Amino acid sequence: MRLPFFSRARSLGFATMGAQIEARHRRCERWWAPHVRNTREFLAQQISPGLRVGVLGAGRLIDVDADELLERSQEVHLIDADPGCRSVWRAVGSGQRRKKLVARTEDVTACILAWSRQIASIDGRSRLAAGLSALHAPRPAWADEPFDLIVSLNLLGQIPLYWRDFVRATHATLSEHEEEQLALSMGELQSAHLRALFSSMASRVILIFDSEYYFYEASRAEWRVESAMFGAAADALRAGAASRVLKGSDTWLWHLAPQFVEQADEGEIHKVEALAFG
Numbered sequence: 001m002r003l004p005f006f007s008r009a010r011s012l013g014f015a016t017m018g019a020q021i022e023a024r025h026r027r028c029e030r031w032w033a034p035h036v037r038n039t040r041e042f043l044a045q046q047i048s049p050g051l052r053v054g055v056l057g058a059g060r061l062i063d064v065d066a067d068e069l070l071e072r073s074q075e076v077h078l079i080d081a082d083p084g085c086r087s088v089w090r091a092v093g094s095g096q097r098r099k100k101l102v103a104r105t106e107d108v109t110a111c112i113l114a115w116s117r118q119i120a121s122i123d124g125r126s127r128l129a130a131g132l133s134a135l136h137a138p139r140p141a142w143a144d145e146p147f148d149l150i151v152s153l154n155l156l157g158q159i160p161l162y163w164r165d166f167v168r169a170t171h172a173t174l175s176e177h178e179e180e181q182l183a184l185s186m187g188e189l190q191s192a193h194l195r196a197l198f199s200s201m202a203s204r205v206i207l208i209f210d211s212e213y214y215f216y217e218a219s220r221a222e223w224r225v226e227s228a229m230f231g232a233a234a235d236a237l238r239a240g241a242a243s244r245v246l247k248g249s250d251t252w253l254w255h256l257a258p259q260f261v262e263q264a265d266e267g268e269i270h271k272v273e274a275l276a277f278g
Contacts, residue, residue, distance in 0.1 A: 014081040035254035039063040046276040051148035057155030066092040110140040132181035137192030143200040150202040156209035160186030187231015198240030212271040244277035
């Protein structure tokens with residue numbers, strides 16, 4: 001049985017994924033508007049003036065007001081693997097405010113490209129499951145940089161999505177066991193991100209992430225629900241949260257893909273959680 005893994009979206013490159021997100025936002029802007037507003041308001045409430053801030057998954061600045069962030073911060077690092085972000089980032093700020101911006105195109109996992117080469121080199125199907133189970137994510141460099149605040153911005157769900165798409169495209173039809181090992185490797189990416197975030201040098205951490213996925217059909221009352229956390233990621237979140245002081249929280253629904261706009265047969269809504277830690 002093929003495991004669904006929460007989304008029909010497909011991407012085979014960081015720039016492709018970024019372009020797809022931007023295009024979907026244009027198509028679904030009025031449905032996305034509450035999520036974008038809630039995200040920006042939560043960040044505005046939690047970011048204190050004068051900090052050195054790192055924004056992981058800054059993307060094409062759909063859900064973060066970079067101008068306001070630059071105005072209130074000492075220095076802002078926008079970090080994303082999508083090279084298409086740079087044209088958007090160049091339009092942010094001006095004069096002295098512009099000098100506060102550090103644009104960084106890099107893989108925040110520090111391992112997906114290496115993992116991709118490793119898995120792509122496997123030609124025997126009997127070795128794929130073993131190869132997936134042997135993957136371990138390293139500690140990324142950003143976790144040891146002297147940030148006052150690190151923001152993980154709607155990134156925790158995107159990381160495994162990219163990796164899933166690469167593996168399924170490279171090895172076309174996965175067995176149930178291979179799908180299970182893929183899910184565990186997706187969880188390893190999420191867990192490593194959470195471990196790095198909570199053990200980072202930053203005195204404050206903001207995590208905005210998808211925790212559940214709801215699939216609906218307009219003609220049916222029942223919804224299908226899938227967790228957005230894989231492997232040991234939920235345990236990593238609980239452990240990380242226990243190591244810090246919760247300063248603020250919120251939750252809302254994000255109508256990511258309305259039925260008849262994105263897909264004819266079903267729509268997709270995400271449960272978003274926002275957590276701010278000291």
